[in-house]
Amino acid sequence: MTILVTGATGNTGRHVVSELVRRGQRVRALTRDPGAARRKLPAGVELASGTHTEPDALADALTGVTALHITVASGLAEVGADLVQRAVDAGVRRMTVLWGGYVGPTEQAVADSGVEWTRLEAQEFMSNTLTWADSIRADGVVREPHDLPSALVHEADIAAVAVTALLDDGHAGRAYNLTGPQALTTRDRIAVLAAALGRDIAFERITHEQAVDRLTATGVPRPDAEYVIGWHASPPAEAVTVDDTVERVLGRPARTFAQWVAEHVDRFRG
Template sequence: MTTLVTGATGNTGRHVVAELVRRGEPVRALTRNPATAAGGLPAGVEVLAGTHTEPEGLDAALAGATRLHITVTAGLAEVGPELVRRAVDAGVRRITVLWGGFVGPVEQAVADSGVEWTRLEPQEFMSNTLTWAESVRTEGVVREPYDFPSALVHEADIAAVAAAALLDDGHAGRAYNLTGPEPLTPRERIAVLARTTGRDIAFVPITHEQALDRLIATGVSRADAEYVVGWYAAPSADSTTVVDTVERVTGRPARTFAQWATEHADRFR
């Protein structure tokens, strides 16, 4: 049996591929640029050109696949239900979907698909911290509008839960809230990074509007920017409350932010 992983070179997708390979599962990795992706993926992975936002071109990728991992990304809401329909028609019988922050058209299509599904609901990725990397390297500062805690989860732990849901029984119909082992504010994360990298890093407050403008300047729509910055302005109880889902599903404790920082320290030096 084969698993097709969409977004296979993304922050989480590459970890899903690696975890499935570690568990002995044949994997097809879907990426826009196979030539550059192949070197960063485990040996033996079948790398295919394509994107899940163009499901009409994925018949060959879906042929013979019995499991599918979907990462909800920008542009997928409109075509995601078509991707799910084509996957089920092709013979996929188990789907994991990494949500986009709420239950939208893709997440609902997966739930209504008629096959086994599991929804992964991480509150915030530890890899979001990489947005600080350039300002830390060049200026030794982090600029954020708010300093509220977040129970960030390591992207490799998201992948480990995804692999368990794809390969093991007992996860069908579940929506898994995923967090790390502790809630941390930006200032607390900065302190961890400073210790790990051995350099001074300052927290510089900015306004809500400045945070919006910063995101919009990267090409994000104003509506999406307001959603993201608003999430930080008024974090939900789910985003700050630690749950033990990672440990219950994988059998080991969730990775800490200190572990993540050690793995990525060179990106901030």
């Protein structure tokens, strides 16, 4: 059995690849830059050049694949249904899809595909905290428009749930809401970071428009930036309420934000 992982070097995809390798699976990683991916991914992973936002060029990547992990990304909405159909036609019989925050065209196509599927409805990723790294290193400050709680989930836990659904029975047709074990405000997260770094970190409020402009400056389309900042301004109940799905699926507690910080603290040091 070959499992194809899209977004294979991303925040979650690389954990999916590593967990599949750990469990002895044959993995094919889809990546735009196989050379760079080789340095990031475990030995033995097969690399396929391409992107899932261009499904008409994935015939070779899908050959022999029986299971597929899809990360919904910008630009996928228009071609997601095509990607799913091509995967089904190629013989894929089980899919996991990491949603884009709502059930869009790709997520619906997976649900309608006729194969076993599991949707991973992850709320805010702990890895989003890395967007603070530059300002913490340079100025010792975090600039955000809001200070509302969020039950952030570790990206490795998202990946572990994905791999469990890809390999084990009993997860077909499920939509899993994924959170971490705590709902933390921006100030709460800053406090954890400050303790790990052994230095003070200030919190400075910015406006909604400043936050949107900051995102668009990184190449994010304005509608997507408005969606992201709007989500943080009024997060859904699922995002602020701790859910035990990770623990129920994996048989162990979800990783804490303090654990995530311990893994990444060097990226915040000046």
